[in-house]
Amino acid sequence: MKWTYKIYIGALAIGMLASCQSTQSYQHLDIAVKELYRDTQEGDTLSIGMMPWQTLFKDAKLQELITEGIENNLDLKIGIERLHASESLLKQSKAAFLPDLSIGGGVKRSRLSYPQGFGFVKNATQYDVFANTSWEIDVWGKLASSKRAAYYRMLQSDAGQKAVQTQIVAQIADYYYQLLALDQQQTIIEKTIVNRKVDVETMQKLKESNVVTGAAVVQSEANYYDAEATLPGVKRQIREVENALNVLLGKPVGTIDRANLTVQELPIEPNIGIPAHLLKNRPDVMAAEYELAAYFEDVNAAKRAFYPSLNITGGAGFSSYEFKDWFTSTGLFANIAGGLLQPIFNKRQNKTRLEIAKASYQEKAYNFQKTMLVAGQEVSDALYAYEMAGEQLTMRQQQVDKLALAVDYTKKLLVYHSSTNYTDVLTSEQAHLYAQLAHSNDQLLEWQAIIKLYKALGGGWRE
Known part of the structure; x- marks a missing residue:
């Protein structure tokens, strides 16, 4: 959670910097x-x-x-x-x-190899539902x-x-x-x-x-x-x-x-x-x-x-190998990340x-x-x-x-x-x-x- 707060604080600081930045606007021609x-x-x-x-x-x-x-x-x-x-x-x-937002879900049936199954299962069904978001801050x-x-x-x-x-x-x-x-x-x-x-x-x-x-x-x-x-x-x-x-x-x-x-x-x-x-x-x-x-x-x-562009991404959802545990706290997952991308060489x-x-x-x-x-x-x-x-x-x-x-x-x-x-x-x-x-x-x-x-x-x- 501390990392989450740091990301929020960093994004807020950059946003304040952007708001203070002076931009050159078009001037009416006389x-x-x-x-x-x-x-x-x-x-x-x-x-x-x-x-x-x-x-x-x-x-x-x-x-x-x-x-x-x-x-x-x-x-x-x-x-x-x-x-x-x-x-x-x-x-x-x-x-x-505004941030992008997408949702999705699916059911995946897999046959696992012996080491992955730990000797207990050979087949597994995974249930997923998720939401992803990304936001480019206009710094x-x-x-x-x-x-x-x-x-x-x-x-x-x-x-x-x-x-x-x-x-x-x-x-x-x-x-x-x-x-x-x-x-x-x-x-x-x-x-x-x-x-x-x-x-x-x-x-x-x-x-x-x-x-x-x-x-x-x-x-x-x-x-x-x-x-x-x-x-x-x-x-x-x-x-x-x-x-x-x-x-x-x-x-x-x-x-x-x-x-x-x-x-x-x-x-x-x-x-x-x-x-x-x-x-x-x-x-x-x-x-x-x-x-x-x-x-x-x-x-x-x-x-x-x-x-450089500043992007914040995040995702959350539910994932479970048991249908009865799909929407329970044990199946909940979430992530958030922030990153800067500076173009160096992009073919001119x-x-x-x-x-x-x-x-x-x-x-x-x-x-x-x-x-x-x-x-x-x-x-x-x-x-x-x-x-x-x-x-x-x-x-x-x-x-x-x-x-x-x-x-x-x-x-x-x-x-x-x-x-x-x-x-x-x-x-x-x-x-x-x-x-x-x-x-x-x-x-x-x-x-x-x-x-x-x-x-x-x-x-x-x-x-």
Whole structure:
């Protein structure tokens, strides 16, 4: 029993030593965020990235689609399962601090040689039941480092899940506004087809009155068929975008219920400013740093593998050659032992493990830097794209207005004045159609710039 007390006292002393040991923990990296952007203004765009998607996208039909996508998107479901797996690994790393326990039992029938039987027995039956335990005391913090690594990987999986949701929300919104823009373009083309059909009839009447020649009639008909030929391409694009959106929603292809582009209101002002707290909101940046922290702890664990390990083992049970004496005090046995194991030569396993851990950590450090640079590029691009889209849309609206006047003027001149011909009408009509389609596309570009900025700032995962 004295030896038992000595073992307990020794284990307690080593445990106290371990608790006093200082361990190196991962330190959050401070990044000069403003240096990641160009042409910034004073201000803070964090409020945009911090907005719940319900606040940014006010269209009720779009909100329904995003909700459906978050619930049913297959990539999000895959991410949830990965998160569950990382949570299980964290639980396992915590359980590593606990002792192992196993139980067993058996009955063994033996035929003994004469000397072992002492001349009395030739056959013996042994009855056993036992419990064994072993416990590695984390003196140097190896298990603690492994637990922290598992914890950071769980946080990485969680951040990765949020990053996927950010992408899904942005992609659903992008497809939705593509559909609205294509719907508007289809409406423009259909109205143009109706107008050009009227133009053909008008040219035929003017020819009968000797105001225009047969060439003008043929040109008007060609102009009509040009508009007709444009329509199938737009319808094809609508079908393709609808199908792609349905895949994002995790359901078979079909039509998408939607509003129209003219009723959409932009949620923010053009003067946006500097995203000063990008690290706190972008899930992919958070995931990259959590991954870096996990590999930092892997290095710590690999270093501590060089230190001796302290193990306490014990066992107890009942063993007897007589069934009636199996669970009596005469059959009771027990043992307890403690030991230190210092690795001396293990075929370079520990050294290789440490070198790999250090190289992997440096790789993740470079990956984190790359993630930050890409994040800065995406925010800078989105900021400038939004600014330029607003200017482009303003200029395009003026072009559409002027070309509408040009079409009206040339048609009147064709009827009432001989200084013009149908070629002038044709040119102005074609320019007006393409300007209208471009105006619709410019509206889409403005919305896409907002969506990209929202995604670049990490928006879409907050409720």
